[in-house]
Amino acid sequence: MKNPPLAIALKLAQTLFFSLMYASIKLAGPAPLGEVVFFRGFFALVPLLAWTFYTVGPRAAIKTQRPLYHVVRGTVGVAAMFLNFAALALLPLATVTAFSFMQPIFAVILAALFLKEIVGPWRWGAVAAGFIGVLMMIEPHGGLMAVLQLQLSAGVVYALLFSFLSAVVVVWIRQMSTTERSEAIVFYFMSACAVIGIITMAFQHNVFTFHTCLWLVLCGLFGGVGQTLMTYSYRYGEPSLLAPFDYVSMVWAMILGWFLFGEMPENLVLWGAGVVIVSGLFIAWREHRHRIEVPRETVS
Numbered sequence: 001m002k003n004p005p006l007a008i009a010l011k012l013a014q015t016l017f018f019s020l021m022y023a024s025i026k027l028a029g030p031a032p033l034g035e036v037v038f039f040r041g042f043f044a045l046v047p048l049l050a051w052t053f054y055t056v057g058p059r060a061a062i063k064t065q066r067p068l069y070h071v072v073r074g075t076v077g078v079a080a081m082f083l084n085f086a087a088l089a090l091l092p093l094a095t096v097t098a099f100s101f102m103q104p105i106f107a108v109i110l111a112a113l114f115l116k117e118i119v120g121p122w123r124w125g126a127v128a129a130g131f132i133g134v135l136m137m138i139e140p141h142g143g144l145m146a147v148l149q150l151q152l153s154a155g156v157v158y159a160l161l162f163s164f165l166s167a168v169v170v171v172w173i174r175q176m177s178t179t180e181r182s183e184a185i186v187f188y189f190m191s192a193c194a195v196i197g198i199i200t201m202a203f204q205h206n207v208f209t210f211h212t213c214l215w216l217v218l219c220g221l222f223g224g225v226g227q228t229l230m231t232y233s234y235r236y237g238e239p240s241l242l243a244p245f246d247y248v249s250m251v252w253a254m255i256l257g258w259f260l261f262g263e264m265p266e267n268l269v270l271w272g273a274g275v276v277i278v279s280g281l282f283i284a285w286r287e288h289r290h291r292i293e294v295p296r297e298t299v300s
Contacts, residue, residue, distance in 0.1 A: 007237025010229045011245040017226035018300050019252035021219050022093055023260055025085060028215035034200025036085050036216060037078065041193025043220025044227060048190065051228050052183055061183040069176050073169060073185070074192030080165035081193060083158045084300070090155030092263035097253040098137055098273035099159035101246075104280045105130035106167030114171060123286050130279035134160070136272030182231045190224070223300060243284035247277045 025036055052061045064070060087096050105127050111117040119127075138156060176185060233242055250273060257263035265273075 002238075003236040004241060007233045007235075007242060008245060010233035010236065011242045012248055014226045014229040014233060015246065015249040016252050017222045017229060019093075019097075019249055019256055021222040021226060021300070022088060022096070022253070023256045024215045024219035024222060025088055026093065026261060028212045028219065030089075031212050031216065032201065032204045032206050033082050033085050034197045034204060035206060035212075036197075036219070037081055037193050038197025038201060039213075039216035039220045040081065040085075040223050041190045041195075041197055041220070043217050044190045044224030045187070045194070047221060047224035047228055048183070048186055056181070056183060060181055061187045063181070064184050064188070065179045066176060069172070069180070070185070070188040070192075073172055073176065074189050074196075076165055076172065077169050077189050078192050078196045080162050080169065081300075083162040083165065087155050087158035087162060090153070091159060092265050093257035093261065094250065094253040094263065094265045095137070095155075095269055096159055097250050098265065098269055098276065099134075099156070100163055100166070101250075101273065101276045101280055102130060102134060102160065102163035103166040103170065104283050105276070106164050107170045108283055110167050110171045111174075115174065120286075123283055126279040126282040126286070130276050133272040133275030133279060136275060137269045139268045139272075140266040182234075186227050186231065190227075226300070244281055247280070250277070 021040070025040075028036070049058060049061065052058050084096070084100075087099070091099075108119055108123055108127055112119045138152065173185065254264070257265075
């Protein structure tokens, strides 16, 4: 049963919990990426499995008809998560959030190339505008010359690669969603994060501190709650209705970045993010008109 007000409320709560997750990672202080990925994946399973006991049942969270698809999704998704957290360590929270809005723009390109979706001139125009927005966001970090000379800052490179791999995941999930439940997709992805994270931790020999562990546990819990809220928001509302509310995460990122870390992105980053957001909203509107299904799970 559709319930648009409930769907919007769940979507807004999801954006808050994902922003709290990112803030927790920053508050944890310097930590090996593998450690962060492990905590993000392992403790995200707690709210997910707890919720399935009251809804579809835990068996539905592990039932799959395409195990190899989950392997590919997990591998690409974990790589994207490593890049995302690497960018978070180098850039302000709001800046990382702004670059993440490139994901639907990359997804249009990939869908046209690999799914043979027909992309008309309007959506291609939105893609072009999105890249102009990216150039604006890049300007404070070296600008167009840095792009041409392949000398972009590491944080920007990580953020853009994260958005690209996230788009790969979106296109891949479009193939999986015909047979796989959202709960199963999330379960196997979080499990892949935990397994790969703990494997990398075996080579890092890092000394755990209570402060770091506390914030990383919260990171996983916040992420798991956010993932669950996202899944159920799409159960009660259409993707085209909820797409605009994804961009509320920029508001949370700016508030948390300012009050917790004294961060404020440069004006050009904000203007560029605005261009990218408008492009993303236009793409969502066009996909709604053409009834293109948008996957309900992403990488965060």
